Amino acid sequence: MDESSSVQQDFRDNLIRYGGDVYPEIVERAQGCYVFDAAGKKILDFTSGQMCATVGHSHPNVVAAIKKSCDTALHLFSGMIPRSVVQLAEKLAKIVPKPLRKSLLLSTGSESNEAALKMAKLYTGGFEVIGLGGSWHGVTANAGAVSYASDRKGYGPGMPGSFAIPEPNAYRCPVKHCRDRCDRTCMNIGFELYDMQSTGAPAAIIAEPVISAGGVIVPPPGYFAALQAEARKRGMLLIFDEAQTAFGRLGHWFAASHLNVTPDIMTVSKTLGGGMPLAGVITTDAIEARCHERGFAFYTSHVSDPLPSAVGLAVLQTIEQEKLLERSAEMGDYLDARLAELQARFEEIGDLRGMGLLRGIELVRDRETREPHHQLGALTTQRCLELGLSMNIRRRPERGSVWRIAPPLTVTTADIDLAMTIFDQALTETRDVLVRQSTGRTAPAQRAASAV
Numbered sequence: 508m509d510e511s512s513s514v515q516q517d518f519r520d521n522l523i524r525y526g527g528d529v530y531p532e533i534v535e536r537a538q539g540c541y542v543f544d545a546a547g548k549k550i551l552d553f554t555s556g557q558m559c560a561t562v563g564h565s566h567p568n569v570v571a572a573i574k575k576s577c578d579t580a581l582h583l584f585s586g587m588i589p590r591s592v593v594q595l596a597e598k599l600a601k602i603v604p605k606p607l608r609k610s611l612l613l614s615t616g617s618e619s620n621e622a623a624l625k626m627a628k629l630y631t632g633g634f635e636v637i638g639l640g641g642s643w644h645g646v647t648a649n650a651g652a653v654s655y656a657s658d659r660k661g662y663g664p665g666m667p668g669s670f671a672i673p674e675p676n677a678y679r680c681p682v683k684h685c686r687d688r689c690d691r692t693c694m695n696i697g698f699e700l701y702d703m704q705s706t707g708a709p710a711a712i713i714a715e716p717v718i719s720a721g722g723v724i725v726p727p728p729g730y731f732a733a734l735q736a737e738a739r740k741r742g743m744l745l746i747f748d749e750a751q752t753a754f755g756r757l758g759h760w761f762a763a764s765h766l767n768v769t770p771d772i773m774t775v776s777k778t779l780g781g782g783m784p785l786a787g788v789i790t791t792d793a794i795e796a797r798c799h800e801r802g803f804a805f806y807t808s809h810v811s812d813p814l815p816s817a818v819g820l821a822v823l824q825t826i827e828q829e830k831l832l833e834r835s836a837e838m839g840d841y842l843d844a845r846l847a848e849l850q851a852r853f854e855e856i857g858d859l860r861g862m863g864l865l866r867g868i869e870l871v872r873d874r875e876t877r878e879p880h881h882q883l884g885a886l887t888t889q890r891c892l893e894l895g896l897s898m899n900i901r902r903r904p905e906r907g908s909v910w911r912i913a914p915p916l917t918v919t920t921a922d923i924d925l926a927m928t929i930f931d932q933a934l935t936e937t938r939d940v941l942v943r944q945s946t947g948r949t950a951p952a953q954r955a956a957s958a959v
C-alpha cells in the first residue's frame with residue numbers, strides 16, 4: 508500500500524469523516540504561503556489554511572506570542588481576565604467603526620455568531636432571524652440555522668424563526684430578474700415573503716459582507732445601507748459576520764468601514780487568530796448594557812483565554828507593522844489583473860469578482876448560457892493540487908462552480924505568478940482531456956475569448 512492510500516485508510520479507520528475528501532498525504536509543516544507534505548511536495552496555499560492564516564502560516568510574531576504565553580498563562584478560570592484580553596479588547600475598540608466598542612472574546616466563528624444571535628434575541632425580545640441565501644455562519648444551532656450554503660439535510664428542524672432572503676448575485680440572479688446588474692429586486696421579494704411569514708417577533712438580520720462560501724458574491728453598492736434600513740424598519744439588529752472579511756482580507760480593517768455601514772453587532776473570527784482558534788463579538792455600549800440587564804450569559808470554557816488573545820494582538824501588530832491592509836489591496840489588484848489575462852484566453856472563465864485578496868472565478872460551459880462547468884472545476888482543482896497549488900472550489904449545483912482564491916496577505920507577486928502558471932497549465936490540460944473525452948479529438952489551441 509502506498510503512503511497516500513495509507514493516509515486515507517487511517518482517516519477512514521480512526522477519524523469521523525466530517526465532510527469532503529482529504530488530501531492524500533500527511534502534511535508535515537506550514538510556513539508563510541506554503542505547506543509541505545510528507546512526500547516532500549511544496550504546495551502554494553491559496554486558501555490560507557481554512558481562511559485563517561492571513562498573516563501567513565506560523566508567522567514569527569504569532570509563534571513568539573504563543574511561546575510567551577507558555578511562560579505566563581495558557582488558560583484561566585473564565586471569571587479571571589488576563590492582560591492580553593484587556594489589551595486586545597482595547598485595540599479592537601480603537602479600530603472598529605464607532606459606536607461599536609465592547610468585545611466578547613471566544614474561540615470559533617460559529618460560537619461568535621451563536622453569541623451575537625443570542626444577544627440580538629435578548630435585546631429585541633424577538634427570535635426571528637433573516638440570513639442571505641448562500642451564506643455560511645457556522646455549524647452550531649443558531650448559526651447553522653441561518654447558514655444556507657451548508658448541507659442542512661438529515662438533522663431535523665433547525666431553529667424556529669430562521670428565514671432566508673435571496674442573495675444579490677448579479678451573475679446568477681436568484682429571482683431570474685437581472686443580468687450583471689442587481690437592482691435589489693431579490694431583497695424586496697425576500698422582505699415581502701418574510702413579512703408574510705413573520706409571527707411578529709423580529710430579532711436580527713445576519714450577513715457576510717462578501718458571501719464567501721456561497722460563491723464569493725460581492726453585493727452591489729448601496730445594498731447594505733438598504734439592508735440596514737429594512738432592519739431598522741422592523742426593529743431588527745443588523746449583524747455583520749466578518750469572519751473572512753475583517754483584518755485586511757479586503758484591503759481594509761473591516762468591510763463595515765469600507766461599506767460605510769456600521770452594524771449593531773459585528774463578529775470576527777478566522778482572520779484574527781493567525782491560525783489559532785480566536786473569535787470576537789463586538790457591539791455598542793447600549794446593546795451590551797441592555798443584554799447585561801437581561802441576564803446575558805455566554806460562559807464558555809475558553810472565553811477570555813490568555814493565549815489566543817495574545818496571538819490576536821500579535822496578528823493586529825503584524826498587520827500594522829507589515830502594512831498588510833495596503834499590501835492586500837495592492838496584491839489583490841495584481842492578482843485580479845493576472846486573472847483577467849487568463850479570462851481573456853479561457854472562454855470557460857465566465858466571471859471574475861471579489862475585493863482585495865478574496866477573489867472568485869466562476870466557471871461556465873458557455874458565457875452566454877452560463878451553464879455551470881462543475882466537471883472542469885473539480886478536475887482542474889485536483890490537477891492544481893498535483894502541480895503544487897491548493898485552491899478551494901465552491902460547488903453548488905444550482906449556482907455554479909466558483910474558485911475562491913484567498914492567499915495569505917503576505918503573498919508576493921512571484922507567488923501569484925507561480926500560482927497563475929500552475930492554474931493556466933491545469934486548466935489547459937483539463938480542458939484538453941475533457942474535449943478529447945467528449946469528441947475523441949484534441950482541443951484547439953487556446954483562442955481569444957469573445958468577450959471578457
Ligand SMILES: Cc1ncc(COP(=O)(O)O)c(C=O)c1O
Pocket residue numbers: 614615616617618620643644645646715719720748749750751776777
Ligand atoms: C463567514 C463565516 N462565518 C462563520 C464561520 C464559522 O466559523 P468556524 O468554522 O470557526 O466556526 C465561517 C467558517 O467557514 C465563515 O466562513
